[in-house]
Amino acid sequence: MRLVSVAEAVASIRDSATVAVDGFTMMGVAEAVYQGIEESFRGRGHPRDLVVVHAAGQSNRRQGFEHFAQEGLVRRIVGSHWGLMPRMSAFLGAGLAEAVCLPQGQLSTLYRAIAAGRPGNLSRIGLGTFVDPRIQGGKVNEPARQHAPDYVELITLRGDDFLLYRSFPVDVGIIRATAVDEDGNASQEEEAVTLDALAIAESAHNSGGVVICQAKRLVKRGEIAPRQVAVPAAMIDLVVHTPDPQTQHRQTDRTLFDPVFVSAAPDHLDLPRAEFSARLTIGRRAVRFLHRDDVVNIGTGIPGDTIGPALAEAGLAGAVTLTIESGVYGGVPQGGVDFGITAHPSAIIPHAAQFDFYNGGGLDATFMGAGQVDREGNVNVSLLGGRVIGAGGFIDITQSARMVCFCLAFEGRNPKFVERVDHLTFSAAQARRNKQDVIYVTERAVFHLADSGLELVEVAPGVDVRKDVLGQIPFPVQVKEPLVTMAPDIFQQSVAPFELQPAAR
Template identity: 45%
Template sequence: MNKKTDAQTIVSSIKNESTLALCGFTLMGACETFLKELEDSFLIKGYPNNLTVIHAAGHSDRKSGIERLAYKGLVSKIIGSHWGLAPKWGELINNNEVEAHCLPQGQLTHLFRAMAGGKPGNFSKVGIGTFVDPRIEGGRINEKAKQNDSYVDLISIQREEYLFYKEVPIDLCVIRGTTADEFGNVTMEDEALKLEALSIAQATKRYGGKVIIQVKNYVKRGTLSSKDVVIPGIYVDDILLAEEPLQEHRQTACSFYNPVFSGWLKEPLEEIDALPLDIRKIIGRRAVKELFPGAIVNLGTGIPGDTVGPVSEEEGILGAINLTVESGAIGGQPLGGTDFGITRNAEAIIEHPYQFDYYTGRGVDITYMGTAEVDFQGNVNVSKFGSKTVGCGGFIDITQNARKVVFCSTFTAGGCEVVIKDNKIKIAKEGKFRKFKEFIGQITFSGDYSKNKNQEVLYITERAVFKLTQDGLMLIEIAPGVDLNRDILAQMDFKPIISNNLKEMDVEIFSEGKMGVGEQFYENDFKQQSVIY
């Protein structure tokens, strides 16, 4: 059986109103040969149209990936988790030109696996108390979606509340590998991530749909090592050979192929220059003080991903902690920006759904995440603010289950500037927008849910540190040089609880040179091991 075909044949066979499942993470896994042909077919011929697209992770670099499908009429409904790197999708969603459902990234990966096993959906506590909860918004992220049913129900199992994520029958999926043989057995030797490709393929076959694989190598049947096969040929209907691999089958946004990203080589990590002492580094320095030897850590994008690793490296403690990325990478040095999701010198790369099994099973000691808005109850919004729709990504899965959550953010947004001098901080220019608000645009992190779990939660900014208590947000630290009333309370929409033991943030956070965290870090590690042995 010859399963090899071309993009035009595949696209011409797609029926209007079909449900298409895609698998990717930023630009990793993007099947550009297929996506480009689908885009061109719609723009030139007007079909296929009114598709439903379902994808687990953010899958774009602002111009490629699912961004190629962001046209009114091409897609009538999208079910995904994140569109931060897909600005055209953000516009379609905000303008109600597509029905948009935002569900947690980890739950979507688990939903694919549940559907593959013949189940009608997947149940989990993830999402309770957030905008995903059907008592709030049910994941319906725009008005067009709110006119229709939610993909989430509230159910009770053994007298406990759970959310039930409903099945989404799939007509076809397009996923990616590196090499396929004539029968469709697929390996992923050059791919940076395994993602949820196997689960999507199995789920598609469960509904009688077609599985299409884009690869860059095509070989004789029987020549692939059986243990290297990630997608068996019995799941595969069509094989699409990338027409221009350099542009249409890139390993990542930054690289056509780097063996370090796929785990084949380990490279010496160059000594990086210390970050300049600025507002972001101050936040990262205070955050690093929450680490401990052996901690299993998840880093979100933005200030956490940009500062926690470099500050840890500068302080000499990076090798004593374990960084993980939700995409499946464990260990090594995670990358950021449009290459978020991959890691240099990873110690292991596992499948996307299994990484979220570990996360939702409380495997993360500390997660560092950004914030857009915070209210007195400790609720956090990172998914929708003003006219901007970003989505939640894996934020809900991770923050609801990590043992400690550390939110890292500037105190205000929109041009906040500080002067750091003599181990003190001065607010030179206040940001245009307040982040600590009476009402937030959407609940992506539920303070009440966290309190019920007695979770430890901190909110770290350049001028103040807050702690979530049963009674609300408590101010526990203030930066040296900052005026409590002028620089903190007057810049908030609500008055926080002020700790009776309000402390000054450690002075070394605002000093040039190292903070000296390393010596104390390893001293504590030695003491702990001495007690054990």
């Protein structure tokens, strides 16, 4: 291990290198190194033509991955989500670099396959979506379709279809640590999530590459207990002591460091409430599909804003286990640019381990937003209005949860129900093959995924089915008889007490 300046670390990155970087929103992001890469390129023109790989979205709309949105600095981005990166999203949408979008969980677990020398990561996740090589193979802009290699391969094994996410050498790994000792051992005790630092370091080291670690603090030999070592010294080549932790090494975007994000609650913890609104009515209806003791994932947008509050106001916050794909269990979820963490979590496990649990069927239910829904029940969240957004963990989660509940506003600036989605992020046909229960909840009506497509199963009190629902959707929808009216208290200031049904396991 060698202690170096930011400039010296950046100088070790050769042109055309494949660089794997760690982070989730701004958690775990080596901001000083990213900033140094941009400054070096602007000043010297190097490094250039990089292939940058990232499992999760890493930005607060200003910093983080936005540093890479420079023409000539990168030639290809292989990642999962650019929703909090306006410059990078526009950069990729304009075709200024190749854009390859792969599921977050598959990228996270792929680092371990690379480290272990395996040919790739074999999974059913992604079948029937834009990631499937029979559709786009994850190549979401024209430069990628013309020039990017195939990262995904269709494999038939024992008569079943799988996707092989192909391994590739990692030339540079960039990770972050709370502390690094004199030998080079790194700890992450103040980091709000345990992401992919170890797997990235292993994959770069075993590829013959360089591992750069940004450290908030330098400590004496022996100050980091062996159990606290997140990445051993043998895997780290260069250590950068963060020049300005206040701006370059924050625990979260909003916080330099707050122990609530790495500490258990001393007593019973309740979720925050929300003011009554049309959005809250969506969450109120959605939570009533849950069963007691369900393990649940909550996505951003309407679910993130309403599911927790809807459970809290019903006194049911402790009836289910809330999780986030970053690896966090329990606690009070944070939103916006701090999505991915909770205050007073009950557990924090590694990123890839969380996706192993999800992909293997550990999730009972997930609540996700939806940008577009079509006549077949397909959903698009990854390419909206021509904007390259990506899917994040959406595909991993919606293809593996037993119940998938999409929460969306019936009315909005752009039509939600369309004849055909612009991008296939959720495949209704694959969900039927997986025997998943799929529900679409709006403030006006509830739909279920049936064999022939969407089926209207519930409406809000006072809604005219023909005029207010069916007449507003540009394709025919079958209606289940008898059509149910949603509970009236969902649309009132306070809800009546109710219980979740026991899980049918």
